[in-house]
Amino acid sequence: xxxxxxxxxxxxxxKKLIGKLKEYKGKPLKLMxxxxxxxxxxxxxxxxxxxxxxxxxxxxxxxxxCVTPNYYIRSALELARRxxxxxxxxxxxMRIPAGDTSLLxxxxxxxxxxxxxxxxxxxxxAEKNPxxxxxxxxxxxxxxIPVAALAVLEAERRQxxxxxxxxxxxxxxxxxxxxxxxxxxxxxGYIYPGHVSAIIGDKLYREIxxxxxxxxxxxxxxxxxxxxxxxxxxELISNEKAAVENLYARVVKPEGNPIxxxxxxxxxxxxxxxxxxxxxxxxxxxxLKEKFKGFDAWEIFEGKGQEIDEExxxxxxxxxxxxxxxxxxxxxxxxxxxxxxxxxxxxxSSEGTCAAYYKYS
Amino acid sequence: MKDIITLAHGSGGKLTHNLISELFHKYxxxxxxxxxxxxxxxxxxxxxxxxxxxxxxxxxIFFKGGNIGKLAVCGxxxxxxxxGAKPLYLSCGxxxxxxxxxxxxxxxxxxxxxxxxxxxVAIVTGDTKVVQKGGADRLFINTSGVGVIADGxxxxxxxxxxxxxIIISGTMGDHxxxxxxxxxxxxxxxxxxxxxxxxxxxxxxxLKKFGSAVRVMRDPTRGGVATTLNxxxxxxxxxxxxxxxxxxVKDEVKGICEMLGLEPLYMANEGKILxxxxxxxxxxxxxxxKEHPYxxxxxxxxxxxxxxxxxxxxxxxxxxxxxxDMLVGDQLPRIC
Numbered sequence: 001x002x003x004x005x006x007x008x009x010x011x012x013x014x015k016k017l018i019g020k021l022k023e024y025k026g027k028p029l030k031l032m033x034x035x036x037x038x039x040x041x042x043x044x045x046x047x048x049x050x051x052x053x054x055x056x057x058x059x060x061x062x063x064x065x066c067v068t069p070n071y072y073i074r075s076a077l078e079l080a081r082r083x084x085x086x087x088x089x090x091x092x093x094m095r096i097p098a099g100d101t102s103l104l105x106x107x108x109x110x111x112x113x114x115x116x117x118x119x120x121x122x123x124x125x126a127e128k129n130p131x132x133x134x135x136x137x138x139x140x141x142x143x144x145i146p147v148a149a150l151a152v153l154e155a156e157r158r159q160x161x162x163x164x165x166x167x168x169x170x171x172x173x174x175x176x177x178x179x180x181x182x183x184x185x186x187x188x189g190y191i192y193p194g195h196v197s198a199i200i201g202d203k204l205y206r207e208i209x210x211x212x213x214x215x216x217x218x219x220x221x222x223x224x225x226x227x228x229x230x231x232x233x234x235e236l237i238s239n240e241k242a243a244v245e246n247l248y249a250r251v252v253k254p255e256g257n258p259i260x261x262x263x264x265x266x267x268x269x270x271x272x273x274x275x276x277x278x279x280x281x282x283x284x285x286x287x288l289k290e291k292f293k294g295f296d297a298w299e300i301f302e303g304k305g306q307e308i309d310e311e312x313x314x315x316x317x318x319x320x321x322x323x324x325x326x327x328x329x330x331x332x333x334x335x336x337x338x339x340x341x342x343x344x345x346x347x348x349s350s351e352g353t354c355a356a357y358y359k360y361s
Numbered sequence: 362m363k364d365i366i367t368l369a370h371g372s373g374g375k376l377t378h379n380l381i382s383e384l385f386h387k388y389x390x391x392x393x394x395x396x397x398x399x400x401x402x403x404x405x406x407x408x409x410x411x412x413x414x415x416x417x418x419x420x421x422i423f424f425k426g427g428n429i430g431k432l433a434v435c436g437x438x439x440x441x442x443x444x445g446a447k448p449l450y451l452s453c454g455x456x457x458x459x460x461x462x463x464x465x466x467x468x469x470x471x472x473x474x475x476x477x478x479x480x481x482v483a484i485v486t487g488d489t490k491v492v493q494k495g496g497a498d499r500l501f502i503n504t505s506g507v508g509v510i511a512d513g514x515x516x517x518x519x520x521x522x523x524x525x526x527i528i529i530s531g532t533m534g535d536h537x538x539x540x541x542x543x544x545x546x547x548x549x550x551x552x553x554x555x556x557x558x559x560x561x562x563x564x565x566x567x568l569k570k571f572g573s574a575v576r577v578m579r580d581p582t583r584g585g586v587a588t589t590l591n592x593x594x595x596x597x598x599x600x601x602x603x604x605x606x607x608x609x610v611k612d613e614v615k616g617i618c619e620m621l622g623l624e625p626l627y628m629a630n631e632g633k634i635l636x637x638x639x640x641x642x643x644x645x646x647x648x649x650x651k652e653h654p655y656x657x658x659x660x661x662x663x664x665x666x667x668x669x670x671x672x673x674x675x676x677x678x679x680x681x682x683x684x685x686d687m688l689v690g691d692q693l694p695r696i697c
Contacts, residue, residue: 223679
């Protein structure tokens with residue numbers, strides 16, 4: 001890691017790449033980084049500030065916490081308030097507000113909410129607390145879903161019956177097709193996330209290129225990798241070549257990781273899913289298969305609790321997730337909506353577009 | 362002595378006295394303490410004193426590089442030392458949960474005594490309370506401390522001027538990362554340990570020669586270097602620019618933090634100081650610090666500038682600038 005880090009953060013290389021980008025004389029471009037981790041890196045290294053004016057980077061819907069709708073948060077909070085529940089979650093979910101409360105607040109009021117680093121940690125907690133339901137808030141894309149699937153399979157194998165998932169897992173493909181066909185957004189090229197691609201491979205990106213004529217580059221998260229991807233995109237676009245290239249070949253294989261994918265579809269099946277800001281997208285979510293219903297925390301609600309609700313008035317998370325506006329163009333940004341008092345979820349998660357802009361601007 | 366602490370140890374009766382004489386007096390032994398009065402009584406010179414207090418509630422109480430006791434002494438000693446005071450006396454209050462193993466308490470008390478000896482302070486008064494099971498998380502410690510300030514020494518962020526250099530005494534985030542690894546029981550092999558150390562010796566060496574060139578000193582504990590730098594410039598007409606290149610971070614700390622989506626700039630330190638100093642003597646101050654075992658990795662990380670008044674910003678590797686804001690609550694690990 002040390003060696004590659006030095007290579008991909010080398011100051012001289014960065015300088016050369018920025019010099020090359022400054023030579024860009026083509027038409028104005030809108031490039032979308034699909035993934036929240038890219039948004040973070042771009043902001044963290046101040047990459048926007050070194051690009052020529054004609055190249056705009058817009059942030060896509062790739063932060064899992066940000067696209068999780070309100071009703072999910074409300075349901076998670078309702079479960080947290082149950083005396084027979086232990087909620088396990090990744091840290092990002094803790095501060096997401098719904099109404100005037102959050103998991104962090106509920107924890108302070110006595111709810112048992114624990115931050116875990118892997119869904120598998122929930123299994124140990126379940127074994128140690130047999131009288132409680134241990135519910136993992138399973139919110140993610142292809143990077144984290146395989147481990148959630150593994151946790152379910154492992155729970156089944158070890159006969160852990162008090163472990164459950166509240167799934168709002170999503171796959172990126174349908175959302176990407178919708179964004180690609182939205183002329184108002186007008187994406188000229190995609191920067192694709194290395195880690196998601198390591199699981200799903202490049203098939204989806206080839207579809208996007210073929211069907212919508214939009215090229216894309218798979219790349220890593222270091223400044224050299226991101227800059228190189230932007231340069232390569234400008235070249236592809238200038239040559240009107242809707243191709244997909246992989247700058248992250250050290251990790252990403254064209255076929256992805258078939259084993260991880262097979263685990264996902266052993267446990268989950270596609271379902272329609274609500275995305276904050278994007279609305280209901282058919283077949284873009286993952287729910288537990290009938291066989292694994294015993295692990296499905298949605299069953300606790302007996303069909304209730306999934307009513308989709310209105311966004312907060314004034315919050316433009318939706319447009320921001322579609323790349324239609326920048327955080328600064330939202331009336332709430334930096335005033336009513338800050339990391340201390342987030343209104344929309346783009347401000348809550350450190351990967352959220354608004355949080356990244358606020359923190360690093 | 363029993364092998365666990367019971368409520369009787371905090372009752373003020375015979376067991377309390379045994380605990381005091383067999384443990385606290387044995388290790389903290391000094392004339393003022395052994396007087397066993399209701400308060401330690403000592404002489405002071407004319408002049409000014411510094412007085413500080415802090416409570417320690419860390420989990421786990423033993424960690425690589427130290428324990429809650431060593432931390433309790435270092436923390437208060439360092440708060441005094443960065444105020445420009447020579448630390449003299451500490452008080453020490455223990456709140457113990459019943460059932461706490463006496464052997465562990467002894468280990469903690471022993472390391473407190475060793476650290477106090479190294480820092481040149483005496484623990485001269487103390488208190489022990491025992492609470493019922495569940496009333497505390499094993500063991501809490503409070504230490505307060507007093508120190509004397511030499512004539513002419515007065516440090517304040519208001520003294521920082523344009524062009525002043527910012528020095529850190531070593532690598533960032535070691536303590537925070539070490540504690541995180543132990544607390545969360547990550548299955549990561551690492552040699553990262555807490556930097557927990559008493560810094561009064563190193564600070565004394567700097568002040569002896571360059572006391573008047575120092576504008577202000579702080580120990581960047583909770584919230585890390587980023588938060589402390591923000592405290593220095595908040596509501597002032599000056600800003601601080603740091604360079605990403607210059608920030609000393611151990612490779613292992615960097616790797617773990619990246620994996621978890623955390624930033625070393627915001628991770629806690631327990632054995633580091635930040636100084637704003639006159640640029641003219643900056644190199645000489647750095648040299649003195651580097652000669653000290655706790656300052657070997659000291660580095661100049663930035664300077665005070667007129668741009669961005671009231672803010673801390675970082676010159677990034679790509680040549681861009683990025684605002685380094687204060688942290689809201691704890692850093693929360695990212696999802697992917």
